[in-house]
Amino acid sequence: MEGARRNGDNMNESITNKIESIKMDIAPFSKADFYEAFGDCVLIAGREEIIPILSILKRRGYFDFLMDICGVDYPAREKRFDVVYHLFSSKDNTRLRIKVPLAEGDEIETAIHLWKGADWFEREAYDMFGIIFRGHPNLRRLLTHHQFRGHPLRKDYDADLQQHSTEVLPIRFDNTNDEDGAVLNSKYVPINIGPSHPAMHGTLRVMAELDGETIVRAGVDIGYLHRCFEKMAETHPYNQVIPYTDRLNYCSAPMNNVGYCKAVERLLGVEVPPRAQAMRVVLCELSRIIDHIIAVGTGGVDLGALTSFFHLFTYREQVYTLFERLCGARLTVSLTRVGGMAQDAPAGWFKEVLAFCKRMTAEINEIDKLMIGNKIFRQRTEGVCPVSKEEAIEWGYTGPLLRASGVGLDLRKAQPYYGYDQLDFDIPIGANGDIFDRYLVRIEEMRQSIRIIEQVAKNVPEGDYTIRDKHIVLPEKSDVYGNIEGLMNHFMLIMKGIRPPVGEVYDATEAANGELGFYLISDGSANPYRLKVRPPCFAIYQSFPSIVKGSLIADAIATVASMNVIAGELDR
């Protein structure tokens, strides 16, 4: 895998200096090997030295975010698994990937004591690959059901081998140092909410022990929408994965399309033309608006305010109409292709987008009055279940929730792509990290998205909407049916597929809920070898049991709503 090392992609000087200094710091106990792949900085470490290394990287301030932990399976290798850590620094926006090779049966120490956010990522790696994290207090299955046998993301597990579940997992909580999660305390009332419950947005399941109305202990059970995205990605060619990405965060499908294609394009070493970039920006920002519409609208419903939902849905429908004009689909649009867009925008489309922006601006002001100006809404949200800056980073929060807690991190500014650095917009930041601030941030972000769309849609560059590399993009239909060249190219690409070079990238975009990362490994074949999604609300939702502890049950409902957990990307 490490055969294709390329230099000077876009690794800048700050990371080079940083690595020198990290090397000196870890030299006493580790001779770990740094290298660069496709512009990402990678470190290979042994399983005994990983925790000391992570500890130095965190404590000495090199990296403050643990973005992702995942497993990769190489059945032919002597050390079969890789455990891969992705770190990010919000100070200088650098990233580091650490890979730890493990043989089957090897244990690796948990990182949960360094970053609380490691919790679910490690459980997922255990569930999917059977990697044992020593010292993890709750190394149980997370996404698959509790009667499931085997580890599905191992290469020797068949993609369509279903195992039926015959019962629902009884109420249980996470183990702590002094409490066994499976034992309920008879002093308190156990309550189960979901997975089919009006306040549980889709398929979330919350369990709690109540003392009166106060939550003594809370727990969550996820995986009720685990649709095996990552396994499906391994069994489909690159372009056929795009429809599956639609269904990650289905409230803002185009953003997932863009995030995925951007990762593949980086692996291929191509850049999409300016017109495609502009279209992608417009689509992303429209998606951000409609995603926030769902978050704000249904958040209001959970607090008893139905009006805002009906009000806002009118405008969501208008965006659907714009999508429909563009491609014929409303919700799951699959608009991008590797190398550009599926097709050009029809004449006058950008004008319609601008007209929508005008209407939406007025609507946002209305909603602002309707929600923010509402006394009940304020009383239900202000000062409720706040999350501090430090805690948010600890858990791996990104996106509006992190910004509501007062950290001004937005990848559109921090690691600009598609010309976001040329655009004039602001990043709203909250002060208290409570539920109220989350809605304030979201409403303001809608305004900023409109600003972005207006700037881009007024000056859309002319030119092609896709690159024309015959190894990546299918020829136009007129060529396929019109000349032998086109027919041959079409045939070759369909039969052979897009084949990126052997290698791996981690590419992240700022989605509506935060950092949406795709860790893509290619073995040179037509399907991705491994595609790990780093879904923003996965990291956020794992903090739920601890942040609602001690608050009222009604506040817990408000908290779930404000997190805007989308089961599609949470469970994948």
Add this chain to the structure above:
Amino acid sequence: MPEAQSGTLVQNQSQNPTNRVLGDQSAEDLSRSFALTTRLEDLVAWGRKNALWPLPYGTACCGIELMSVMGPRYDLARFGAEVVRFSPRQADLLLVAGTITEKMAPVLVRIYQQMLEPKYVLAMGACASSGGFYRAYHVLQGCDKVIPVDVYVPGCPPTPEAVLDGIMTLQRMIGTHQPRPWRDQWKAPAGMVTT
């Protein structure tokens, strides 16, 4: 005025022997001006089909599209089905909108069992109907593997128009007393612990 198919509007039939049996003068007068004959089951079916109370079992993307069906533009209220009930005991139409995973299957069966008769199931979208393009280790290949489905709506997700069409199809089925052998022969899946 009920438009049940076998119902007939009868006007001023003084020969009708039932009129003479009725002792009350006012009732007799009323029956002389008009009368409605129908079978009780048709009247009930007419009521049922025009007042479906759906339980929106939205699990995934289709759930979002279902919001549009309920929302201002498509407005399911026009078909008498706007009273959304989240308690299965108050609902008679189970709208399965979205992928049902293996983990979710026992929950779905339990919800279905908790609904009171008569009850109907509409599978919205490819996943609920057949597993869709998720031929995958953790996805149930159609919710009809565990509960009886009356109407399948294709699409990924179906457009709101398609969902409305599905609901109108169900209304026709109820109105015409369509036999439902899949429903009558249904048994809870073997080994499923649902209570």
